[in-house]
Amino acid sequence: MVTVHYFASIREKLGLSSEQVELPTQVDTVDALAALLIEQHGSAWESVLKKSSVLVAVNQSVASFTSSVTNEDEIAFFPPVTGG
Amino acid sequence: MVTVHYFASIREKLGLSSEQVELPTQVDTVDALAALLIEQHGSAWESVLKKSSVLVAVNQSVASFTSSVTNEDEIAFFPPVTGG
Amino acid sequence: MRSLKISIQQQDFSIDDECAAMRAGHKDIGALATFTGLVRELDDMGTASSARQSVSSLYLEHYPGMTEKNLQEIAEEADQRWPLLDVVIIHRIGELKVSEQIVFVGVSSMHREAAFAACAFIMDYLKTKAAFWKKSNSGEGKENDGHWVEAKKSDTKATEKWAETKQKR
Amino acid sequence: MRSLKISIQQQDFSIDDECAAMRAGHKDIGALATFTGLVRELDDMGTASSARQSVSSLYLEHYPGMTEKNLQEIAEEADQRWPLLDVVIIHRIGELKVSEQIVFVGVSSMHREAAFAACAFIMDYLKTKAAFWKKSNSGEGKENDGHWVEAKKSDTKATEKWAETKQKR
Numbered sequence: 001m002v003t004v005h006y007f008a009s010i011r012e013k014l015g016l017s018s019e020q021v022e023l024p025t026q027v028d029t030v031d032a033l034a035a036l037l038i039e040q041h042g043s044a045w046e047s048v049l050k051k052s053s054v055l056v057a058v059n060q061s062v063a064s065f066t067s068s069v070t071n072e073d074e075i076a077f078f079p080p081v082t083g084g
Numbered sequence: 085m086v087t088v089h090y091f092a093s094i095r096e097k098l099g100l101s102s103e104q105v106e107l108p109t110q111v112d113t114v115d116a117l118a119a120l121l122i123e124q125h126g127s128a129w130e131s132v133l134k135k136s137s138v139l140v141a142v143n144q145s146v147a148s149f150t151s152s153v154t155n156e157d158e159i160a161f162f163p164p165v166t167g168g
Numbered sequence: 169m170r171s172l173k174i175s176i177q178q179q180d181f182s183i184d185d186e187c188a189a190m191r192a193g194h195k196d197i198g199a200l201a202t203f204t205g206l207v208r209e210l211d212d213m214g215t216a217s218s219a220r221q222s223v224s225s226l227y228l229e230h231y232p233g234m235t236e237k238n239l240q241e242i243a244e245e246a247d248q249r250w251p252l253l254d255v256v257i258i259h260r261i262g263e264l265k266v267s268e269q270i271v272f273v274g275v276s277s278m279h280r281e282a283a284f285a286a287c288a289f290i291m292d293y294l295k296t297k298a299a300f301w302k303k304s305n306s307g308e309g310k311e312n313d314g315h316w317v318e319a320k321k322s323d324t325k326a327t328e329k330w331a332e333t334k335q336k337r
Numbered sequence: 338m339r340s341l342k343i344s345i346q347q348q349d350f351s352i353d354d355e356c357a358a359m360r361a362g363h364k365d366i367g368a369l370a371t372f373t374g375l376v377r378e379l380d381d382m383g384t385a386s387s388a389r390q391s392v393s394s395l396y397l398e399h400y401p402g403m404t405e406k407n408l409q410e411i412a413e414e415a416d417q418r419w420p421l422l423d424v425v426i427i428h429r430i431g432e433l434k435v436s437e438q439i440v441f442v443g444v445s446s447m448h449r450e451a452a453f454a455a456c457a458f459i460m461d462y463l464k465t466k467a468a469f470w471k472k473s474n475s476g477e478g479k480e481n482d483g484h485w486v487e488a489k490k491s492d493t494k495a496t497e498k499w500a501e502t503k504q505k506r
Binding site: 089091092093095096141144145160162163164165166167168 | 402403460464
């Protein structure tokens, strides 16, 4: 199971702050995970995860959509940060 | 009468923080005033006022040894500032 | 870096308390630079006459775990660049009203150049590298009444400038 | 510049009080940068093992009238360069012991770039343009036991850098 977190505007648009997903063996990158999530959830996820500005972290480190993921990982999708 | 102030290391070396001096008519620059003070006070003043690092203010504005002075002016001699 | 305090908290902070804690027991601090970020009534695009751009509160969200790690890395990067003594980074989360304090960065050093530079560096990096998100509420301060603030190009540029000027000590 | 407070005083100051006064009643402050200079135990040349360079206190002297004018001009020059709201400059005089506060500069602005830059600018100029002199006492803190601190080239250079980068807004 991977834990997927959604933050800020993405969390609000999806109405979900986190979920747990069992990764099939062929899903081994962020890209493939995003495709899986879109397949499971539909268009809201598509509009959010295909946006060029969306950022991803794997195990709390900034990553890219080509980064690999395995079950047990913690993935987060979020918009550009705006603290301070 | 001009008022002459001495600050910091200059004040300490001269053992004087200020004095009033009547300017003769031919004494119309800081340079001439310094020469007058050296003449009146002697070698302690010479060693201080001839130092290249000594700074001067006329009426509380930074000035130079070529600046003009008249009676009623306030003159100050001091070393480079070191606040903060 | 002799000490590093990172705190992400809802409650307010006292600049004096933080400065006093940084100074306590130390005789080597010559310079203490601080930055405090506050909730402004008007956002960047706005004028007072434009109701849409008047801010009544901000809502600050973060990513527990990752945000602390981001701030730790930022402080360590600053410490590699300048000779620092004590660093404090406090960032509030949740609902913050106009005039309230959002963020505090305090840096002590022997000399002012290091304290100033590191304080500005930490703020620039915090703005672009730390997992915080800010929602601007214009109305009665309800959470869902506002808009998520967009990342600013000027912040990205400020961060890039530091990358270019990197000078290891 | 909405407000300017300049104070040359013997008594200590509170960073919180100054920041609170700058913030009071204002909703437009987004950034508040402060700098506090403190008496360090070791002077610039020293190490702890060298007794001659250990500082027990500083004695600060100024030129009443001219110093205030210098600080006013420095604040006005900063205000011409950056969009500032409130500026506070406090400088203590007389005998100051190790760890005591010497100087405070606080600058508020809508944005952090202006607050940071103006605060650093004011400190650099204060160091090289304001009529203060500092004596460093190494022994029991008696006024005549120490040496007058020499002006530092690094301070002059810091000031010259601002002259080169002058950008009118």
